[in-house]
Amino acid sequence: MQFWMRRWMRLHGNKEEGKAPGVMPGAKGGNVLNKVTATPERLDEMHNKEHMTYKQIADVFHCSSSSICYIFKKFNIPHRERGLRKGEFHHSEKTKELLRKKMTGRVFSEETIRKMSDSKKKLLANGWKGSRWNGGKRQHRSDGYIQIMRPDHPYCTKEGYVFEHRLVMEEKIGRLLKPEEVVHHINGIRTDNRPENLQLFQNGAEHQRYHALYTRKRNKRGFTS
Numbered sequence: 372m373q374f375w376m377r378r379w380m381r382l383h384g385n386k387e388e389g390k391a392p393g394v395m396p397g398a399k400g401g402n403v404l405n406k407v408t409a410t411p412e413r414l415d416e417m418h419n420k421e422h423m424t425y426k427q428i429a430d431v432f433h434c435s436s437s438s439i440c441y442i443f444k445k446f447n448i449p450h451r452e453r454g455l456r457k458g459e460f461h462h463s464e465k466t467k468e469l470l471r472k473k474m475t476g477r478v479f480s481e482e483t484i485r486k487m488s489d490s491k492k493k494l495l496a497n498g499w500k501g502s503r504w505n506g507g508k509r510q511h512r513s514d515g516y517i518q519i520m521r522p523d524h525p526y527c528t529k530e531g532y533v534f535e536h537r538l539v540m541e542e543k544i545g546r547l548l549k550p551e552e553v554v555h556h557i558n559g560i561r562t563d564n565r566p567e568n569l570q571l572f573q574n575g576a577e578h579q580r581y582h583a584l585y586t587r588k589r590n591k592r593g594f595t596s
Contacts, residue, residue: 407432407439411446418443419451508535515561526550536564540571553578 409417409432417423417431425436425443432439443450462470479487507520509532519538522531525547536554541547543566548554555570555578556563572578 407434407442411448414439414442414446415448419449422451510562517562517564536561536569539564539566540569542566543569544571551575555581 414428417428425439429436429439442448509518510516511518517535518532519535520531521527521533521538524533527533536556537548540554551574553572553575555572557568557570560568572581
């Protein structure tokens with residue numbers, strides 16, 4: 372064991388753990404510092420400048436990563452900033468410079484721009500073919516209404532969806548609905564978009580008056596009965 376390690380272990384040891392000096396708690400095969408022969412400065416350089424992990428340093432000295440963590444804490448060796456998390460990736464400076472030189476001043480032709488635009492429109496029209504793709508049909512989570520992928524519709528959302536009950540009503544009356552017009556479900560089931568279950572109102576105010584009148588009649592019937 373190196374002189375500085377022997378001196379430190381004689382002075383401090385592991386009194387708080389009730390172990391003999393020089394034995395790391397839980398270490399197999401006695402003193403782990405016998406295996407790690409590098410100075411704290413060298414460990415600091417390996418971890419913070421060479422960007423080696425505890426596991427990589429442990430492989431060099433044939434010990435466990437927990438042993439390396441123990442040594443870092445005992446000698447107050449600073450830790451570097453956290454590594455890359457899942458989904459993160461950083462190019463090296465050399466790669467960044469190569470990409471910068473390749474992309475700087477690059478101008479796309481009109482044909483390339485048109486192809487990129489057509490490709491984006493095609494993806495929007497076909498919808499996202501992911502694991503949850505359901506043929507362009509989905510149920511709106513907040514209110515329970517069903518939406519259909521119709522990116523060519525003049526009143527579609529930014530994602531290209533239109534409410535199914537509005538599409539059914541448009542087919543029923545043979546024209547596009549105005550934005551202020553409201554489609555009402557007669558039986559109250561928002562997923563039941565049969566034409567006979569839909570009723571059209573000119574605006575939201577007319578729709579609210581209908582609900583108010585229906586509520587008064589229902590309460591009156593319940594009171595008299």
